[in-house]
Amino acid sequence: MQHARSLLPAGTDLLFIEGYRPLVLQQRYFTDYRDELAATHPDWTPEQLHQAASRYVSPPEIAPHSAGAAVDVTLVDQDGHELDLGTRVNASPEESNGTCYTHAANLSEHARHHRTLLLNAMEGAGFTNYGTEFWHFSAADRYDALMRRQPHARYGPVELP
Template structure:
């Protein structure tokens, strides 16, 4: 179990609501549906009602400083079946990239691959006490687009399984381009945290509010605080 999964959940019952376009830029076609993820009639572009309100606040903060810029949503709500599919898909991709055959993996190789995958992907748990963050409607993967609708350079793509994904990876670089990547990440982080979100420690793009990770990170920043999660898994029926 990851540390945040020990946080208690007191479900508040807020509904999932669609993320409005064109207020936000939505990645299309959606990358997970493109590889066959089983969303069915569900949409990745949904959030809990309270989370959406805070995302709109973050958008307003961004546009106040940079008129015309928008938050681009890569992914938000993710059914647990999709989480399982993408973990399996990523596992296969990583094995292939290392020249390994799935049918011939040693136990050590399998454990090493899973360790890498689960550094960035949550376990697709069906246990109501340990839901994947995206399955709660309280987590979102985002980046920025400028006034021309062009993606702002962040130094690595969303979902890359490497140290470049760590939020502060470029913080100490003296290279001019690397410094610009760090500044752009800091800009995204600043507006999201000001709007009430918390950032995943390993992913510059992942922010959360109201789920177990958010509660755990909030208490890490404020050790005297007593915080519970208010969002559990939704939409699995």
């Protein structure tokens, strides 16, 4: 993270939102979002609900936060005020009208500029962005290994004592 911070312009810094997430909390986040989708789409099958929920919340069995391999970050100014990145961190696709997606088309130029700063800093420091959440970056987990075409991930879910 320090390397990523050094790649940002003066007066801009990272705000760390979340890193490691226990498996029980990951399960709750996934189940809550899946249930929210089920209430909105009562005609969807369990498979459709699982797939739709997985685009926003990782299933516990593969969740990078539960491996300690992911961080959620955003940008702040020199006074600690969050910069405009188009929507709040952790906004769902439904809530944000899709602006949670990293490369959403419906962003202001200001928000797009801030996202570019964030992406360049985090990717320059070796992190991989998860494209459905502009704030989510990982390193050496399953998604990062897939994107880098690595044969396996270094980290997987773990329950800390």
